[in-house]
Amino acid sequence: MELKNFFPGDDQKLEDLGDGVKRKITAFHDNLMCVEVHFEKGAVGALHSHPHEQISYIVSGEFEFTIGGEKKILKAGDSTLKQPDIEHGALCLKAGMLLDFFTPCREDFL
């Protein structure tokens, strides 16, 4: 995988995933990936799981997260940790953006 030190945000493409969700991969290499995920109010990140470990940091807006069957409402400055293969999802209560960090890289996103 190509190794770069700098990833200007304007060089990355904001991808419309439909149903009020857009995604921009901001930086990545073999072991780490950072992704902006933009949600409109009412948009849903459906329950899913993957072997990657993940932190989500809420930059703006408000979200109801479900992780391993546990629900919690989070706002800007709050974070979640998803252990490998745990089932998780989110419902956007107020439009906003969160950052997803994965280890290893989500090669399925590239």
Added chain:
Amino acid sequence: MELKNFFPGDDQKLEDLGDGVKRKITAFHDNLMCVEVHFEKGAVGALHSHPHEQISYIVSGEFEFTIGGEKKILKAGDSTLKQPDIEHGALCLKAGMLLDFFTPCREDFL
């Protein structure tokens, strides 16, 4: 290491590191850690290195980064990737906050 799904930001302590830099650990487990770093204008993250791989995402402000001898000015929405053991540092040009993501966890921060 204790495993939690949710890390409300208000529960985490903003630590004053002096010289215009404050740090809040937002979420972590063995393989991942997310840290807010708040800089006043003119504050410096001195050149250093560590075996952890790192992504920095700029949430606000403007920074001159030096990574492996390469310099670049970055603003909100830009990211950097630091490979293990590469020498890196930053100078804050406009007050702001960045998020540092590490793999594995920076146990020296705990």
